[in-house]
Amino acid sequence: MVFADYKQRVENGDLAVAWIGRNKLIPLHIEAEKTFHNQYGAFPHSEMIGKRYGEQIASTAKQGFIYLLQPTPELWTLALPHRTQIVYTPDIALIHQKLRITYGTRVIEAGTGSASMSHAISRTVGPLGRLFTFEYHATRYQTALQEFREHEMLIDVGGNTHLTHRDVCKDGFLDTEVKVDAIFLDLPAPWEAIPHLSNHVNHDKSTRICCFSPCIEQIQHSAEALRELGWCDIEMIEVDYKQWAARKSRIVHIDEAIDRLKEVKRRRIEGFERRKMRREQNLSSDAKVEDQDNDSMLGENKSSVSTETALKPVTNKRIREGDGNYEWTDVARVDSNLKSHTSYLLFAVHLPSQLDKQNQETGP
Ligand SMILES: C[S@@+](CC[C@H](N)C(=O)[O-])C[C@H]1O[C@@H](n2cnc3c(N)ncnc32)[C@H](O)[C@@H]1O
Structure with a gap:
């Protein structure tokens, strides 16, 4: 690759x-x-x-x-030509960790889409691992095929990736009973594909799955399908990005805070008095204008507009963050307005013992 x-x-x-x-x-x-x-x-x-x-x-x-x-797969995720919505690196990282995708892991993925996830998996599993990825949209399949060939990912050019043009919800995954360690489904209806996975879960070790869906209703459907088919440890995670900034916060000592409060109070009283004085001045000048108007009978309205200006802000001056003349403490601030939701991640595990139990129940 x-x-x-x-x-x-x-x-x-x-x-x-x-x-x-x-x-x-x-x-x-x-x-x-x-x-x-x-x-x-x-x-x-x-x-x-x-x-x-x-x-x-x-x-x-x-x-x-x-x-x-x-x-790198991470840069490719940021640069790739979008054919669909894609999975981004923070989600990809968590999916790798939870599905335990590592060197040599065998993975099923559907659908391939813009292949952001496929590149990451193919790089991680290396030459000893395998990626079986499925796409039912003909043009997307052809584009991915060409891209995978150019990137030396396909099996026939020495890579580790099999790309198949197939509707996994209708026709299932592989025709052979190939076993995999991890399954990643980024499809509109994963619950329709889940029943087709029974041929590909391991008999002797755990198989892990992740369904990546933007709506909670999709997650509920998939969770029901997984539960019915004996998958366990079902949990949903949403990756939420928060931007943390290292900042400095000024330390204000009690004496300074008290002085500041006194200053605020003094200005408020001054403000009241100034406003009161102006109101009285305005009233008397209005009265004079009224008298003049009455005298001339012209009726032009000359009532004065309040000339009151806003009080100066209480803060004495702008202090530059980190100004050496003041004391500071280091703080971390988080930007809570960052919109980040892409999809919910539903994880589950299929244990080998459960499969044996199912086999016993259904008989040979
Ligand atoms: C959101 S995209 C996948 C994006 C991909 N995970 C990435 O990171 O680039 C979903 C893809 O699944 C494909 N798809 C939907 N239903 C499918 C099905 N039943 N079988 C195979 N592919 C399917 C769609 O054509 C689409 O390309």
């Missing part, structure tokens, strides 16, 4: 991930005769060849720069 190899320098024919900006990464096939263009100018591939991965590459007009990075 190309994503598992590391090298120092960019070569003609490489697949690189171009870092264009903080939220913009794109795949770039390096071909000596091509030029990449963006708003900062032209970046001839010939000038990229021989550069170190990670090095800054300036446009010919020196108006901007990009970085070329070696693709």
Whole structure:
């Protein structure tokens, strides 16, 4: 698999991930005769060849720069062409951990979609593991097939991945009774696929499953299907991202706090008095205007607008965070407004003993 190899320098024919900006990464096939263009100018591939991965590459007009990075499944997830919704690295990491996907693990995945998850699994399980992935959408299947071939993931090019064009809910997974250690279902109706898994769970060790669904109703359906078929340790987890920031908070001593409160009180009283005075002034000037109006009989309304201005803020001055003239303590702040929900993760385990029990109940 190309994503598992590391090298120092960019070569003609490489697949690189171009870092264009903080939220913009794109795949770039390096071909000596091509030029990449963006708003900062032209970046001839010939000038990229021989550069170190990670090095800054300036446009010919020196108006901007990009970085070329070696693709990893994590970078691929950020750069890949989206054909569907995808699974992102925080969820992928938890799924790997809970399904115990590691070097040599055999995994079933459906559907393949944009293959964000497939790349991660294929890299993790390595040459001794296997990924059996299924996609029923013809165009997505063809695109994934070509991509997996180019990325040297397919079995027939020395990789570890079998991609099958099939509706797993209708036709099941594999025709042979291949056993796997882990199953990942990212489908609209996983509960329809779950009954087809009985041929692929291990007899001698546990098999773990994860269903990735955006709606809680889907999770309920899948959990029922798993329970009915003897899966246990059923639990649901939602990965919630929170952004933590290391900040400084000023230490305010009791004397300073009391002075501040006194200042607030003093200003409030001053404010009341000033407002009262102005109201009285306004009333008397209104009365004068009324008298004049009455005198001239012209009736032009000259009632004065309140000239009261807002009180100055109580804080004496802006203090820069970390200003050396004050005492500070280190704190962690969390951004609670970050929207993060992608899907719920439903996990379960199939124990070998349960399978034996089922066999005993149903007879030979
Ligand atoms: C959300 S996408 C999967 C995204 C993928 N996990 C990723 O990280 O890129 C779901 C995919 O499942 C496929 N699919 C839906 N039902 C299916 C079925 N019964 N059999 C096979 N594939 C199916 C869809 O065509 C779609 O491509």
